[in-house]
Amino acid sequence: MAAPMYFSVVVTVTIVKLLLIPSYRSTDFEVHRNWLAITHSRPVSQWYYEDTSEWTLDYPPMFAWFEFLLSRIAKLFDPAMLEVTNLNYASFATVLFQRLSVIVSDFVLVYAVYECCQCVQLVGKKKSPHLLSQPMFVLAVLLLWNFGLLIVDHIHFQYNGFLTGLKLLSIARILQRRHLEGAFWFSLLLNFKHIYLYIAPAYFIFLLRSYCFTRSNRDGRVQWTSLSLMNLFGLGVVVLEVFAISFGPFIAMGQLGQVLSRLFPVKRGLVHAYWAPNFWALYNIADKAATAVAVRAKLLSADDITKATMTGGLVQEYTHNALPTITPLVTVILTLAAMMPALVHLWRRPCTPRDFLRCLVLCAFSSFLFGYHVHEKAIILIIIPLSLLAVESRQDGQVFLLLSTCGHLSLFPLLFTQAETPSKVCLMLMFSLFAFMSLGVLHSSSKKRPYCLPLLSPLETAYTVGLVFLQLYCSLGHHTLGLTTRLPFLPLMLTSVYCAVGVMWSWLKFYLITLTDMQHLKQS
């Protein structure tokens, strides 16, 4: 792709981010301001003990150092924001600085996306002057204009663009077969935000299989004798070095336990107040339905029903009535079980970087669907790497369109303020229109179904159109029917359950594509 075209995509999206500066900010804004204050005005030994604000530092040390660096610049904007006791401080200069820090740190993403675009394989595609049929341009827009990243970072307030940049950089290095660099960037990323542990198994298996073992047998199985100790050692050094720099000082100070207890709080419930559209959303709704049936059938008495059920998930601890209550251990087992076929599949073939990418997506899927206390924002972890696959293959494009549409829609409740409704609807419309158009043009086939969205089957089209009606009901219909006071959580519940169906469907479809792909290779 021509550099000027990429440049214009970057500039326009940066302008959009700048325009979003006066938007609503969630409590995450205060969280990050507080971390700026902690890292600036407390010694390192106090970082993970400081608890003046309820928003204690709960990201790994590298992120703390990142905040420390930011606080040096923040001093020039408004020193008052760097006082730990200055809770909920949001002067104009503070807002401007924090917003700008997200926008500027996003240039890591810009560089990473550029590197990824260089890796796109042009398989059997003729060069066309039409912009929408250039996979690199399409990929650049899908990644940089990603709806989830825009609203979570630039309205809600977080630094996901920067972190996603690190992730894409590591993926790009692996696609370029520069494994050590890939491992370096990923371990750095883990030390910025530990949520990326979700996809760590894919990295582990892939690097072991195709970097530490250098050869495969004829049938694609690993040749056990080809273990390269040199590579294994190099990899180990790179990864351990990053962790040593990050956690070393805290281990030296004997604070490892404290840091880890901050990073992994276990006191939370199975689902977030707003259910992420995953397996547990379906499980919860099944529980509700079963409870209702059981009460009717007099199998359960109304007294047994806990209060949490009545408040529709407002209470963090959620106990099930008809179905067994889920403990964290169950979710871990289920998550690993869901990942296992993908990991085994990756291990049992001479895996290419593309196989790795598929496994990465499947790991993210499994953690999102079955994980404990999953945030709806974690859907970004799936959609971003899937974009890379979507521009290269038609089948992945199909999954991407469905998943990105329902996944992004499930992020709508994140921005509940009325003034942000048009912003999020417009951004979502722009992204979805572009995705459907560009992938439709990119993977256009001669036989086109009438009355169907590009690439989607009639059923999937109906589902996607249903999303529109769902959103209309949630934003207008529910209030008009006067159910706001009686069933305040119904729109949220409907959204998460409806979206969960789409996410589950995409997961199964993507798994099927990945696994049948192997048979296809075997036959050939």
Added chain:
Amino acid sequence: MPQHPTMDTRFGTLCTAVVFAVFVRWVVSLNSYSGMGKPPMYGDYEAQRHWMEITTNLPIKQWYFNGTDNDLLYWGLDYPPLTAYHMWLCGKVAEWIDPDWTSLFASRGYESYEHKLFMRYSVLIGDVVIYIPAVLLYCFLQKKFTHTQKVLLSCVLLLFPGLIIIDYGHFQYNSISLGLTLWAVIALSHRHEVLGSAAFMLALCYKQMSLYHAMPFFCYLLGKCWQQRWKKGFFSLCCIGVSVLATFAFVWMPFLSDKDLFLQVVHRIFPVARGVFEDKVSNFWCSLSVVVKFRNFMSHEGLLKLCLATTLLGLVPSSLDLLFRPSGNKFKLALVNSSLVFFLFSFQVHEKSILLPALPVCLLLPWRPFTSTWFLTIATFSMLPLLVKDGLVIATLITSILFIIAVELGLQGVSSDPTIGCPVCIWSSKNLPWLPHRVFFYAVKSGFYASLMGALFLGLLSVVVPPPSSLPDLWPVLISVYSCSHFIGFTLYYHIVQLMTTDSKETAAQKTKKTQ
């Protein structure tokens, strides 16, 4: 495999462009509005809200009169009836949502999160219903353009920052009157004179400032009728007259029953008692007042007469040219010229009135991308003192950059050759063959960059550096003078262009005559 855009993508790209335009509008509206949290008078936002209060609570005959229930000194209604009806409609909706928003007296200075949302939505709805469709229609009726060019052009036109910032930031309903004017222009260029004149009359009845455009409309319609055969021409003139009068009578109906009532409305709309200009305006009189203090040697009436005389004199060249040689191109140019002359020389000019010349300049964008971009950017800049007061500096800067990038991507507005179609260059290449063509190219380009850098520099100064206490108005005055010098230059440029434009059809006809 289709290599060309299919029907789906045609529609899709258009939708994306429109959604983007709406998005930019909405995000700008998240900023503050004029007079936000500034009692006792607040700003234009409160003015519009107050009009909703007045129109929904008082009988129609009292809207424009001072009385116990209607204090004209507190944002009295001074726009024509169509605005009043629009405010009545909005007021009724507001009353339905929350009666506190429009209750008489009690609602003065009412501000809340929900009310701001309501007001912003009301602007957006007017825009989406009137202005945006007009722009799309205008772009898609350009026959010689490809689909992509049409989409790009509409996107660029919709991103003009001046209008967005004033309507969605400062708070006004300019998109309605400008949209109606645009509908009129489209109708006229497709030979629907009756509809066009009615649409323009509606624009005029919405905002009296549309008078800036009236002269070209009059001259164009008269000139077109003049060109036809005697009977047919007279008949179409009658049709136009009837349509204008009928529209006027229809809108003004409640105020026509009584002579005093009518005169009071007219008096409210044309406040001759007010000053020559409001605040610091980048027009001729304001710039001149830096050096010459009129008040010392001229009476109010004298000044009024001087303004009237200079405006009329300034209108003569473009109007006469259009009257005798009416054509679509000249019409648009005359709209620019007439509104610029009004802006520079007339009485009681607001800084926001620069939007009136900006509309026809927008329409010229595809043919004169370079000069139009220059003009539109300076036009936005000229309103900076107002926008600084409203806290919209960042939004203005960002939308201006977005606009320049959009023009460059869509129409090569900055990188295109400014000498193409420039009458001076054409004249010199004919008559001064020893002068190299590139001289103009580099002169104009460097002038453009110098002018934008100057604007940026002045803007930065006015935001960052506090003015010396002896000259509190230093920055606004400097910005006015700076912009005014540009506007005078542009007025001359567009006049020369208009006078030297010859209708291509006409010349072709003359050529065939000559060969015969």
